[in-house]
Amino acid sequence: MADTLAPPVSVMKIGAEDDVAVALQPLEAGVDVKVDGEAIRLREAIPAGHKFAVAPIAAGAPVRRYRAPIGLARCDIAVGEHVHTHNVRTALSGEQAYAFTGSPPRVEATASSRTFRGYIRADGSVGTRNELWILPTVGCVGRLGERLAARANLKQAPGVDGVHAFNHPFGCSQLGADLEGTAAVIASLALNPNAGGVLLLGLGCESNQLEQLLQRIPEDRRERLRVLRAQSAGDEFAAGEALVEELIGLMAADKRTEVPLSKLRLGVKCGGSDAMSGLTANPLIGLMADAVTQAGGAAILTEIPEIFGAENLLLERATSETVFERLSELVNGFKRYFIEHGEPVSENPSPGNIAGGITTLEEKSLGAVQKGGLAPVQDVIAYGERICARRAPGGLTVLEAPGNDAVSTTALAAAGATITLFSTGRGTPLGSPVPTVKIASNHAVAERKAGWIDFDGGQVLELGMAGAAEALLTRILAIASGEPARNESNDERAIGIWKRGVTL
Template sequence: MTDHAETAPSTTPVAAVRIHPADTVATAIADLAAGELLAIGGTGVRPIEPVARGHKVALAPIARGAAVIKYGFPIGVATADIAAGAHVHSHNLATALSGAGDYHYAPPAPAPAPAPAPAASARSFRGYVRADGRVGTRNEIWIIPTVGCVGNLAARVARIAGARHAGRVDGVHAFKHPFGCSQLGDDLGHTRALLAALAQHPNAGGVLIVGLGCESNQLGPLLDGIAPARRAHIRTLSAQAVEDDEAACLALVDDLVAACADMARTEVPLSRLVLGVKCGGSDGLSGLTANPLVGRMADAVAAVGGKVVLTEIPEIFAAEQMLMDRAVSREVFDETARLVRDFKDYFIRNGEPVSENPSPGNIAGGITTLEEKSLGAVQKGGKVPVVDVRRYGGEATIPGLTLLEAPGNDAVSSTALTAAGATIILFTTGRGTPLGFPAPTLKIASNSPLAARKSGWIDFDAGQVLEAGFDSAADALLGLITATASGGETKAETNEERDIAIWKSGVTL
């Protein structure tokens, strides 16, 4: 929808954009002064007050109680009469979202012949082909602690081994976390499933799982969650069972490096990529630039047979029907509806409204309601058919778009994307963040000022679509993705930003 946003004629500086012809607001793409003429779709609106970049300006009078329309859909209800040209935000717009969800299934229409994707089909990258046929974008050694008690041991071993084996593998990394003990039931199960999934990731040529010995998250049950065919590259150690735990860990890492150091990159088609899509610190331009640009990447990868994973389930609330309409079967539709309802119930059980979003940073950037945030966020999935639904710790296995259970938290959801098999993560942001995760993570700025100001964080400037359009930006971003998959460092990797976070959802003893 954003590709067809209405803008001013080329002779007039474009200061605001109406995304859909039905919209009653436009989004400022630069700070607007009062009285500045906005030539949008012939409306000739002038702001009656200053409107910051990313914020909304009313294109016509909006009565109190009326829906405010953006992306062609309601994003909430006016809480006061809004004059044409007025700033539309938290002071005069509120969510209309409730916990209810009445979803409707329509059988998918016969699939048209796939649109040609010459740019994508011609792309390839140099990846590591694993024994089971999956392809990694890195050949690293990962050290995974079962419990927080041995997290520092894992980090110390990674530092020593990383220096010892520099140049033989793409890196040695430890992923500390505070969990693995004093957890019960499903909460412990979440931790175990997540760590087991990470241990099977194709970017890890070798994995050392380090336990303490007395923790709840015992090595045996954790290994039971790993397919036997994927255990050849995994070593385990219980720190309490050996005299010199550091030396024992280093010896196992030496063994893992020896086994995978000679692995060479191989030219493979783009279809072998697993793309995770994520947004964090969004602003009012995210749904106009970065997210639809990432949606084009999702379309390109899926069109040639690749996999795309979308998560942050609370950030599809109010836009979930759009995804459900793309379900390839009644079964996938039902699983999607169940996933969304379960997440809404999770909020309600804990006494929280399902609309408890956006964040303070989102609001400062111009996003007012969860409806607005969600309608912008789901664009990261492009137009790819929804083929599967996976619960937390699950793996994406089917070409197309997989919906993955995880909350919106940046670190938790990006870790879940990695555990689901994502070998590249595209992370859009309007505010900026230095965070990085086990899978290479490309930060894509929604606006050019952020890309210029935080060049040490940002890998790609999606603000360029406002000047040059989507086609050239999409070609450039696809090129960056393939270069990164072939070994090019992301800014987060250069900055040694590589962490995990686990979804804590239960009682701690």
């Protein structure tokens, strides 16, 4: 035995069949760690969040974590060796054939006594904010929108939580499906319950014409919507100010009301992940998704390239063969998207993910899908589509969007999320149009970037999963009731639109 022992709680292993465990803190070579009651001597130093072998792994054999393969061994790996990109490779390739089993899970709805204070809209949806959103149809008027928002916020109108403009560079020089995606996202953002008023701001000559955009907005949702064509106004700034003041006047009477948890719409997202994300923050978010969906609310999962290798965990929860087919086609369609652009489907994780201990896309995906909890997959929707367009809330919806943080958080808001839970192991200040609650996977990033982080998911190691989940739900409901998320306090609010086509 070595002369030095690791601290008692220094490693974590998920399943009995796993070939690896994760170091919860930096461990030196030569120390002995306890795994499943057995002492393992580390052959190498293991950085925090990185893996080491707890069983011998033969060259070419699957390497298991989360009770599933995360890749194939490049060479023989001995017990106690560091397991990472130098000795493990991905097993992902192209499209796959999937078979519907016909036995989706049945999860009974559970009444919840938990509530939050939100804004009840005319259609029965509930916002966590009462904000005026200025949405440009085209990048040419993006700065005009920002100037209008800055002027309006100086006046601090009572009853309004803020005026925000969401600049972007698109809306012109786009064709076909690419332009369609931009228009769909802008129109869907205009219908988010957090927007108590919306100013659609156009130029006049852009491809993303206001007339066509308005056709995407139901008539019964236009009472709180105003339109400005900058080329048609003599003084576009004065005209914009007048419309903003008109909308603020309509919003001033809106009040927060106590509503049940079932009225919450959660977006779930991860970014800057590390190997701890799948042990702490992502399972915590999954418990939040379960709590909300079991109460009758909705949760939305996206980042399709970051479920490659773990898609079967979602496919087996499809509530119908139709949902199963849409989800399998969505996954394979994204793989074709990569292949047609000459890129391997496994071109992930990022350099930051790798530095944090994630070795392959399979490993990243197996950790990432935990954000969806155990809720049945009730629907699969296209980029720019809204969750209420096809079903009532009460389950998990999978949304078409890439993993890019700005693009995917925007797509979640466009789909109807009124608050997004965002796990991170490395930290990011990014925020979306809705409160973007950052959940750290470890104590170190929570302490070092306290100005970015809303909740320390590393508390799982002390409080247990149930205790940390209770604390997180309390924090989420406080934010849903008006307490600012860190991204709001830092004025980190932006949108990213998925650019896929030719630019003229």
